[in-house]
Amino acid sequence: MTRLIPALAAFNAMLALTVGTFAAHGIPPGQARDWIMTGVLFQLPHVAAVFALLGWRSDRATHYGALGLALGSLIFAADLYALALGAPRWIAALAPIGGTTMMFAWFWIAILALAGDRFRLP
Incomplete structure (x- = not known):
């Protein structure tokens, strides 16, 4: 998992920059x-938050939080990208899965921050 999380975060960055640049130069203003x-x-x-978390603490509990942020943001953004590129409207139902995953990950990270060194996963 220690290599997966930064790789997933880097993929997220590459995807966001690629799709964002494409939209800025190739998609006219509007809903898409x-x-x-x-x-x-x-x-x-x-x-950025994922990489900051990996530098903050390097334990399994923090890695789970970082993984939740990376996966949640990927699901949320990819769902919106798919809609913009013409996917059927029902695909919008997946966005809340990504958003909820990010919210739970942030909640988990808040718990870890408050608990300090008292909470570690085996």
Whole structure:
């Protein structure tokens, strides 16, 4: 898992930059472009947060939180990107899965921060 999380975060960054650049230069203003920019707006800061978490603590509990952020932001943003590129509207039902995953991950990280060194996973 120690290599998976930074690789996933780097993939998130590459995807957000690629799709965001494509939208800025190739998609006219409107709903599709707004969906993409919303995905980028959520995805890129979570990339930075994942790397910050990995530098903050290097235990399994923190890695689970970082993984939740990386997966949640990927699911949320990819769902919006798919909508913008013409996927059927029912695909929008997946976005809350990504958003909820990010919220739970942030809650988990808050618990870890409050617990300090008293809480470690085996």
